Amino acid sequence: MMAGELALAALATILLAWLLALVLSHFLPLLLNPKAPRGTFGWPLVGETLRFLTPHASNTLGGFLEDHCARYGRVFKSHLFCTPTVVSCDQDLNHFILQNEERLFQCSYPRPIHGILGKSSMLVVLGEDHKRLRNLALALVTSTKLKPSYLGDIEKIALHVVGSWRQAAEGSKDGSGGGGGGGGGGRVVVGFCEEARKFAFSVIVKQVLGLSPEDPVTARILEDFLAFMKGLISFPLYIPGTPYAKAVQARERISSTVKDIIEERRSPGSCKKGDFLDVLLSTNELSDEEKVSFVLDSLLGGYETTSLLISMVVYFLGQSAEDLGLVKREHDSIRSNKGKEESLTSEDYKKMEYTQHVINEALRCGNIVKFVHRKALKDVRYKEYLIPSGWKVLPVFSAVHLNPSLHGNPQHFQPCRWEMENRWR
Numbered sequence: 106m107m108a109g110e111l112a113l114a115a116l117a118t119i120l121l122a123w124l125l126a127l128v129l130s131h132f133l134p135l136l137l138n139p140k141a142p143r144g145t146f147g148w149p150l151v152g153e154t155l156r157f158l159t160p161h162a163s164n165t166l167g168g169f170l171e172d173h174c175a176r177y178g179r180v181f182k183s184h185l186f187c188t189p190t191v192v193s194c195d196q197d198l199n200h201f202i203l204q205n206e207e208r209l210f211q212c213s214y215p216r217p218i219h220g221i222l223g224k225s226s227m228l229v230v231l232g233e234d235h236k237r238l239r240n241l242a243l244a245l246v247t248s249t250k251l252k253p254s255y256l257g258d259i260e261k262i263a264l265h266v267v268g269s270w271r272q273a274a275e276g277s278k279d280g281s282g283g284g285g286g287g288g289g290g291g292r293v294v295v296g297f298c299e300e301a302r303k304f305a306f307s308v309i310v311k312q313v314l315g316l317s318p319e320d321p322v323t324a325r326i327l328e329d330f331l332a333f334m335k336g337l338i339s340f341p342l343y344i345p346g347t348p349y350a351k352a353v354q355a356r357e358r359i360s361s362t363v364k365d366i367i368e369e370r371r372s373p374g375s376c377k378k379g380d381f382l383d384v385l386l387s388t389n390e391l392s393d394e395e396k397v398s399f400v401l402d403s404l405l406g407g408y409e410t411t412s413l414l415i416s417m418v419v420y421f422l423g424q425s426a427e428d429l430g431l432v433k434r435e436h437d438s439i440r441s442n443k444g445k446e447e448s449l450t451s452e453d454y455k456k457m458e459y460t461q462h463v464i465n466e467a468l469r470c471g472n473i474v475k476f477v478h479r480k481a482l483k484d485v486r487y488k489e490y491l492i493p494s495g496w497k498v499l500p501v502f503s504a505v506h507l508n509p510s511l512h513g514n515p516q517h518f519q520p521c522r523w524e525m526e527n528r529w530r
Contacts, residue, residue: 140491142191144173144182152184163417163472164516166504170194179504180490186215186478190497191490194504196511201487202479202500207236213480213497217341221333221352222405223360225398241390242399249312249381257448259308265318266304270295298416305412306330306404313403314366315378326362329355330404337405356401363397410473417471418463421518428463428520435459462523470518472503 147153153169161167166174170192173181179194193199202210211231219229227238249255273293306327307318316323336352343350369375370386377383381403385396422429439453476499485492492498507515512522 141189141493141496142180142182142490143177144192146182146184146189150187152187152190154185154187157183157185163503164470164507166194166507170501170504174504185499186497188497189493189495190499191481191492192499192501194501194508196505196508198487198490199500199502199505202498206479207232209482209485210479210498211482212478214478215341217349218337220341220343221337221349221356223356223394223398223401225392225395227398227402237390238395238399241388242402245381245384245388245399248384252379254379255312256451256454258311260448262304262307262311262318266300266307270300297419298412301412301415301419302408303327305408305415308411309404309407311380313381313400314363315380315382322362322366326359326404329358329362330408333359334405334409359401359404360397363400364393367393367396413473414464414467414471417467417473421467421470422463425518428518431459432463459520462520465523466518466520469506469512470516472506475503476501 145153147156156169159167159169165171173183173192174194180198181192183190183192185192193202206212212228212235214228219226222229224230227235227242230238270293303318307323310316310323310326311318314326316326332348332351332355334352336348336350336355339348339352341349343353366382367386370377370382382400385391385399391399422432435457439449439456443449443453479498479500481492481494481496481498483494485494505511509515
């Protein structure tokens with residue numbers, strides 16, 4: 106009995122010490138940095154992360170930011186993602202943070218993301234390695250976009266996707282069924298966001314790996330990539346069967362598939378396709394592991410953001426008949442000067458000025474990328490603010506996009522506001 110009581114007392118002591126250490130580690134930065142911006146840290150361990158991540162409409166700041174900005178101003182401290190954090194909703198400070206990348210601030214995504222992205226991902230590597238990969242990425246993307254077939258490939262995939270809707274409608278009309286949803290009488294319901302994802306993925310896979318939408322390998326990569334994306338925004342718990350564990354496993358399968366494609370390209374007698382992968386394989390600046398991560402970063406960078414932007418444009422135009430009419434007139438005018446089977450050129454796209462205003466406004470209202478993760482490399486003073494060394498910094502772009510002092514009627518979709526911006530410039 107005595108031994109049992111001692112064991113229980115030891116366990117209670119350990120638990121109490123752990124709780125005390127947790128509380129101290131949570132609140133100690135508050136005591137050590139009294140000159141940091143005003144704010145609160147919330148509960149130990151979780152801080153205010155759950156409130157910060159509460160879903161809300163894309164054209165609103167959400168309750169957390171609205172409440173904290175009203176209380177503490179547009180720059181405040183909090184405890185997010187298990188780290189003391191300075192949150193910036195200020196346009197000038199956001200610009201300052203991004204302009205001083207690798208000098209005063211550094212990319213700093215939560216540790217669990219590293220397990221999914223891999224150690225060679227551009228979102229994970231730091232310092233000179235990050236700069237080297239970023240410069241190489243810009244050079245590779247630029248060379249790919251200069252290919253004569255670049256715009257033509259995208260147009261073909263777009264026509265293929267839209268053509269599949271037409272086929273589904275015709276199948277519904279003659280009673281033979283078809284994909285896309287119900288309806289009947291020659292009409293089908295299209296889940297546009299999902300179709301936009303398929304389109305974006307097909308374009309990226311074609312440009313990066315030279316694979317067509319019909320290729321079985323494309324379907325296999327897409328299946329693994331969807332599991333990868335679900336795990337990227339899941340609770341980071343590596344237990345078999347959890348989304349996080351499935352994402353790590355999916356990344357390993359995608360890496361294996363990409364390595365097989367690379368080996369096939371390197372085999373004697375293999376024909377060059379002139380795609381991104383051929384350019385990537387021609388450089389000696391990257392290891393094979395970095396090349397595989399490069400491909401995965403390319404898929405990740407273009408898939409979700411591009412598809413969401415396309416969906417946002419369609420959504421907002423669906424709410425505004427006037428803006429939809431202006432876009433259609435602009436496109437019809439450009440199309441009228443082309444032959445029936447003649448593809449659009451880069452010069453044609455440059456003439457789509459109002460379309461660009463619509464895209465800009467969809468980006469502003471849609472807030473696809475709400476914030477990014479950075480970390481202060483040293484104590485940083487900016488105006489009246491002190492950002493302590495080692496603290497996480499979150500520049501919140503959506504707060505700038507929805508700031509009424511910068512954009513009149515910020516909750517309203519008004520592409521014409523960008524015409525005025527261009528005149529002022």
